[in-house]
Amino acid sequence: MLSLRRTVLSSALLFALQLLPSTDANSATNTLAAEPTATVVQALTQQNQDALTYANYTEVSVSHVELALAIDFKQNRLSGEATLDLAWHKPGKQLILDTRDLTITSVTALNSTVKWQSLPFTLAKADAVKGAALTIKLADEDTQKVKIKYHTSNNPSGIQWLTPEQTQGKQLPFMFSQSQAIHARSWIPLQDTPAVRQTYSATITADKAITVVMSADRKTLSSTQTQFTMPQAIPAYLIAIAAGHLKFSPLDNISGIWAEPEILDKANKEFADTPEMIKIAAKRYGDYRWGRYDLLILPPSFPFGGMENPRLSFITPTVIAGDKSLVSLIAHELAHSWSGNLVTNATWRDLWLNEGFTTYVENRIMEDLYGRDRALMEQTIGYSELLAELAELTPGDSVLHIDLGKRSPDEAFSGVPYVKGQLFLIFLEQKFGRERFDAFVKSYFNHFAFQSITTAQFREYLSLNLLNKYPNVVSEAEVDTWIEGQGLPSFLVPPNSHAFDDIDAQRQTWLDGKLSASELKTSTWTVHQWLRFINEMPRVNLDQAKLAELNKAFHFTGTGNSEIAFAWYSLALDNGYYAVLPALKQHLTHIGRMRLIVPLYQKLASTDQYDWAKSVYLKARSGYHPQTQASLDMMFADKPLEHEHSH
Structure with a gap:
């Protein structure tokens, strides 16, 4: 599908790149100032044409977003206004923004007499992927500020609303955003492309029992209002918000954990090595430049392992295994502080x-x-x-x-x-x-x-x-x-861990019938070795009695380790071992992490267990994130589903 011909940088872009300031790895102050000039931004954005945005960002780009939003758990929506600061690269009188399922009530701009003036706007017909373009006609060239009053739908693609019953504590409702890749436009009208970076600030109003956090510096204004400031320019997909019954526990002076009280202590113990990870990464790759690095442990419905929102990584509780065996996910989200x-x-x-x-x-x-x-x-x-x-x-x-x-x-x-x-x-x-x-x-x-x-x-x-x-x-x-190129290069030397040699040998010995499962020497195995043991099993025609023997010896069915559970259920379904179905139902209905459930639904949907899988999905669906729902709705779309969502 892709031409293998290498894309060559234009001479204008090369010139622009030469103008980009280099930074001192030992100076956080210098790096914070390392923003391209307007001329360089223009050259870069001309090169970086993003087909997945409506924004006319080569003409004008948003440099700052100021939000004033109220969280309404009764209607499951955000409402308020977004004020956008504009940086012009070409003269113009039009601003085009990205939206999805937003209701726009008014648009005003700060005119040359420093008064807010009402502006005409049009909201185009929505595209299934890109949403709807919001086109604003400006009265003056080089308008510096535009304010948009709006509210979200009650089921935006980038926000999940949870009832109290769907949370750990079952006392208060919960909401959280997932803006990557192009879902920020479902809760903020803005230029939803990673080519455009902006700072942001926010004042969020919520019920006094609700704690609000964002991917920014946090300051409590009152029992119902919280203020946030992100001084570094970031792409739209890194703007993030969450609200619910949250408490904080520090790990050190720059890192800590936000979570529902019921899971906070477990998360604190599991992720205690986070400060050391920060020191290691900074020593190798340069200063950590974001001020704080906190973790937010989300309810199990969070559709991904983690999301690298700066200053506040969003984390699935499915990596709390009790033995730090799955904390590579924390290292991954932390690493995004440099790459991404x-x-x-x-x-x-x-x-x-x-x-x-x-x-x-x-x-x-x-x-x-x-x-x-x-x-x-x-x-x-x-x-x-x-x-x-x-x-x-x-x-x-x-x-x-x-x-x-x-x-x-x-x-x-x-x-x-x-x-x-x-x-x-x-x-x-x-x-x-x-x-x-x-x-x-x-x-x-x-x-x-x-x-x-x-x-x-x-x-x-x-x-x-x-x-x-x-x-x-x-x-x-x-x-x-x-x-x-497609696939992997022929000259690739694959990674190979000798720590798996004994595991592979014992698996084969067991498959050959020379040892029973209970005779395998597994007392020192790590989670990674167990995963290797399971994942390299035959995917077809493995005898049902052999699978039952494994399960009896090692109690895979119903395990509390999400990765081992996923590996085991995958193996069982590949070999038609349906004795796991009762425990699998629990797995599918209690977590929403897409990587751990969607492949299992796919396996079930391709077998005579389709009806069973669909019935489980319909019961679990309301607890899944909109992005998870969208993926699975297509899989089970042979007839209309209950509770269809809007997008």
């Missing part, structure tokens, strides 16, 4: 720049904190999962620099940008050596700090600062194969 939040993909075609770098940095943090063996086991498991996923993807979707066409960017979130991107960076590390490659990665983060860049810009920087600096080590053709 600091240096951002300019379009969703460039997602691998966020996720590939982050998965690589995550693994380096895990190695520094827990040792090489654990890091290599996690690499190996990721590689195995990628191979299985590649077998199901179309060839075009196996390309790092993916061509999305008119599809939703949510479809880009496969293992390809994550693990294939990581493997590409490991390849470079192995070829150039860690000392050289670590210096390159650190300089890359510093050079592009607080900017949104394309794959072409990365290619140029890679060529100038690594390939050409150390010639005859890696060729441009090899880089092309990684970034623009």
Whole structure:
């Protein structure tokens, strides 16, 4: 689907890149000032045309968003106003913004006499992927501020509303946002593209029993109002909000945990190593530049493992295993503080720049904190999962620099940008050596700090600062194969953990009938070794009695470890072992993390258990996030579903 011809930077963009300020890795003050000038922004945005936004951001870009919103749990909606500061790159009298399912009640602008003047606006017919364009006719050229009064729908794609019964404590309602990839437009009218970065501030009103948090500095104004400030410019998808019965527990002076009281102590113990992770990452890749790093533990319906909202990563409770075995997810979200939040993909075609770098940095943090063996086991498991996923993807979707066409960017979130991107960076590390490659990665983060860049810009920087600096080590053709090629390169050396050698040998011995399950020597196995043991089992024709023997020996069915549960239920369904169905129903109805439930529904839907799966889904649906609902609605769309949502 993609041309393998490398995109060449325009001379204007190269000139603009030369103007971009470099930063001192040891100076947080310098890095905060490393914002491109308006001229450079214009050159960059002309290059970074994002097909998934309506915004005319090459003419005018939003530099600051000021929100004044009220949270209404009775109507399940946000209402208030957004005031946008505008930076003009070309003369004009039109502002086009992204929206989805918003009701716009008025638009005003601050005119030349410093008075708010009512403006005409039109809301276009909605597109299924992009939502509706909001076009505002401005009275004056170079208008500096526009204020939009609006309210959300009661089921926006980027917000989930939970009843008290759907929370841990079952006392108060809960709401949270998930703005990535293009869902910020469902609760804020703005330029919803990662190419545009803006600071933001907010004053949020809620019932006095409700605690509100955002991805920003927090200040309590009164029992019902909370104020937030984000001084660093970020893309729209990193604006985040949550509200409910929340308490805070510090980990150290710059990090801590927000959670419902019922889970706070468990989360505090599980994620106690977070401060050390911050120190390790900062030592290797440059100062942590966001002030605080807190974690928000969300209800189980959160559709992802985590979301890297700056200053406040959103985390699924499914990684609280009791033994810190799944904390690589925390390392991943923290790593986004450099790759993704600091240096951002300019379009969703460039997602691998966020996720590939982050998965690589995550693994380096895990190695520094827990040792090489654990890091290599996690690499190996990721590689195995990628191979299985590649077998199901179309060839075009196996390309790092993916061509999305008119599809939703949510479809880009496969293992390809994550693990294939990581493997590409490991390849470079192995070829150039860690000392050289670590210096390159650190300089890359510093050079592009607080900017949104394309794959072409990365290619140029890679060529100038690594390939050409150390010639005859890696060729441009090899880089092309990684970034623009389908599948995995033939010259890839796969990761291989020798910690799995004994596991593989014991599995085969058991499969050959030479040992019973109870005779396997498993007392020292880690979670990663158990995952290897399960995941490499035969996917068809494994005898039912053998599966029952495993379950009797190791009590996989109903395990409290979400990753082992997912691996076991996947194996059971692949082999038609339906004795797991009662426990699987509990699994499917009590968590909403898409990676841990959607593949299981897919397996069930392709078998004679379709009706059973659909009945479970219809009962669980109201507790799932709108994005999870949208994915599963299509799977079970043979006849109308109950409680259809609006988008």
